[in-house]
Amino acid sequence: MSAAAPRARDPYRWWRTGLFLYTGLFLTFLYLPLIVILLLSFNDSTSTGFPLQGATTKWYAQVLDSADLIAAFANSLAVGATAAVISTSLALLLALGFRHGVRGQSLVLNLILLPVLLPGIVGGIVLLIFFGYMEIRSDLWTTVLVAHVNYVLPFAFLTLYPRVHGFDRTLEEAAMDLGATPLKVFRHVVWPMLMPAVVATALFAFTLSFDEFIRTVFVSGHDRTIPVLFWLLVVDEIAPHLPAMAVVIILVSTALSLAAFAIGRRADRST
Amino acid sequence: MAAEAVAVSIRKVGKRFGNVAALDDVSLDIRRGEFFSLLGPSGCGKTTLLRSIGGFEAPTEGDILIEGRSVLHLAPYERPTNMIFQHLALFPHLGVRENVGFGLRMKGADRAASARRVEEALRLVRLEDYGERRVDQLSGGQRQRVAMARALVNDPAVLLLDEPLGALDLQLRLQMQEELRRLQRQLGATFVFVTHDQGEAMAMSDRIAVMNAGRLQQVGTPAEIYERPANRFVATFVGHANMIEARLTGRAAEGLAEAEGPAGLRLRGIAPPHGATDGGVLAVLRYEKLRILPHGADGEGIGATVVEKTYMGSSLRFACRTGAGATMTADTPNAMPQRDIGEGDMVRLAWSPEDVVLLTD
Structure with missing residues (x-):
């Protein structure tokens, strides 16, 4: 090859540079607020905002000391776990039933998924009117739990149904062929194979419940969940530890979602 | 049993x-x-x-x-x-x-x-x-x-x-x-x-x-x-066979029968079991039971011309047209003397009556 060989021009050079800049802007837009919150959570100042006054961890200490926050956290955990277990169980039963082919199945399927499209504010108002009409007092274990299950169930079904539907029926036949009664087929084959998907669904349902705000604010009464407490803090008072609380909640939510995602991937590989 | x-x-x-x-x-x-x-x-x-x-x-x-x-x-x-x-x-x-x-x-x-x-x-x-x-x-x-x-x-x-x-x-x-x-x-x-x-x-x-x-x-x-x-159905599904529509013309000894195919082809084969004495039959002759011999061989069989020769590795397949115009296919091992037979060559086709099955259905 001669030294004077012309360099081939990269026809996509400008396109590549543009894409690079665009991606940078996109990520900044997504993550800048989070970074700001993180910085502010360590800011040694009683007023939330810039300029930064110096670093401190006292807001985190205050967060861990706040009785309100701990109570709300406990409420969110408890109601989230309960809603997750109930909605995942219902979704599992429904999905298992659907495998046998029900008359009008696609209509039922669509009816189950329709509430996903319902705006949260409408859902909240509808629930408020409904509970008022039924004379049910707003409380964590009645109205809030029902609201959360009601909200989470379609999502849980949506997550679980494809995995249950895709389950290889010949595995059940094989188990039956080897002497397993229907109950044993479920216990030794169907359940162990679906369990990762069920756990992933439950974690997903939990994060949905944990984050739920609009419906909850309508029906929560005196019991506060984390999002409701946040809202009250922002509206009612100056709360310099708010960014620290936000960071804690972000960490908890992200960890759970990643766990759900990882378990879900394992479930996909095994089926 | x-x-x-x-x-x-x-x-x-x-x-x-x-x-x-x-x-x-x-x-x-x-x-x-x-x-x-x-x-x-x-x-x-x-x-x-x-x-x-x-x-x-x-x-x-x-x-x-x-x-x-x-x-x-x-x-x-x-x-x-x-x-x-x-x-x-x-x-x-x-x-x-x-x-x-x-x-x-x-x-x-x-x-x-x-x-x-x-x-x-x-x-x-x-x-x-x-x-x-x-x-x-x-x-x-x-x-x-x-x-x-x-x-x-x-x-x-x-x-x-x-x-x-x-x-x-x-x-x-x-x-x-x-x-x-x-x-x-x-x-x-x-x-x-x-x-x-x-x-x-x-x-x-x-x-x-x-x-x-x-x-x-x-x-x-x-x-x-x-x-x-x-x-x-069985004759077609299992193996390859010449299937010749024929008419039963008479019974012979030892469970054999005579039939006449298209273009006057005379066939003798195993008689159908349920005594269909007259009427249409299907003569089934497996490809490899039909022997193909170079033209010069002794007078056994009927004269035919090779229309197509297909190379199949261990075997050879010859599609032949008889003098009277019927088409018959023979499979032979890929060996002498058949290996040297080519398309257009004159050959002789021979088979045993025991290898022809006459079916009524």
Whole structure:
């Protein structure tokens, strides 16, 4: 090859540079607020905002000391776990039933998924009117739990149904062929194979419940969940530890979602 | 046949899905210790019949007896059968040993005895070193063997095999055929094997049932099926044959009959069993039973010209036109003297009357 060989021009050079800049802007837009919150959570100042006054961890200490926050956290955990277990169980039963082919199945399927499209504010108002009409007092274990299950169930079904539907029926036949009664087929084959998907669904349902705000604010009464407490803090008072609380909640939510995602991937590989 | 020698008795079994008959009046007996194949094209009902024996389909008519007892009222988990599924259906969440031991565990067998039998079954299929593996760590052939061990460890009265070799490539397939045959002989077990591959059925079976469109066409040994097909379907589905429409012209000695084909071709062959003295018959002559001889050979046979020569590796195929205008095809080994015959050459075609089967249907 001669030294004077012309360099081939990269026809996509400008396109590549543009894409690079665009991606940078996109990520900044997504993550800048989070970074700001993180910085502010360590800011040694009683007023939330810039300029930064110096670093401190006292807001985190205050967060861990706040009785309100701990109570709300406990409420969110408890109601989230309960809603997750109930909605995942219902979704599992429904999905298992659907495998046998029900008359009008696609209509039922669509009816189950329709509430996903319902705006949260409408859902909240509808629930408020409904509970008022039924004379049910707003409380964590009645109205809030029902609201959360009601909200989470379609999502849980949506997550679980494809995995249950895709389950290889010949595995059940094989188990039956080897002497397993229907109950044993479920216990030794169907359940162990679906369990990762069920756990992933439950974690997903939990994060949905944990984050739920609009419906909850309508029906929560005196019991506060984390999002409701946040809202009250922002509206009612100056709360310099708010960014620290936000960071804690972000960490908890992200960890759970990643766990759900990882378990879900394992479930996909095994089926 | 003595009743105690029958492992599975299919009696006038029918299965209708709406108006479609997947099985239509099927009756046959499968003997104990026999390698029995159900052979037919896809949709012929062979898998439906197999699944009916296993309890996964409920016949709408007739009865199925295993070891002399009707099993129609029994669920799959109550039947003395085990099945090897088309795609094996190994449990992906269990290891090799747990897969093989699944049946014993479901029946609540004694742990120590089960463990011993599992090892024995693994040894039987030559997988004694693979007990700890996960199923997805095995090759195709090893998975086949796990499926066999998982079924055989339960010592079934009948082992049902639903085209388990269908997904394998040719070499492995031949190897597994041999392996299955070895196991069946060694255990003296009754195997019912579904396949659409006639070569596979021939190579492995003691007897074959040929099925088409839900109906039984013929039951017999591979040689009977091949040499004496009962009807046009069997003659076409199994092997390659010259099929010559002819008219019966008279009976001859020793079960032979005379027939006349197109262009005055005179044929002598095995007479149809049900004494159709006059009328149309189908003369069936296997390609390889038709001998093709160089022109110079002695006066045996009839004169013909080679129209097309096809090279097939171990054999050669010659399509020939007889002097009178009939087309006949012959397969010969790829060897002298036929190797040197070319297209357009004059040849002589000869065959024995015992190799021609005259069919009425």
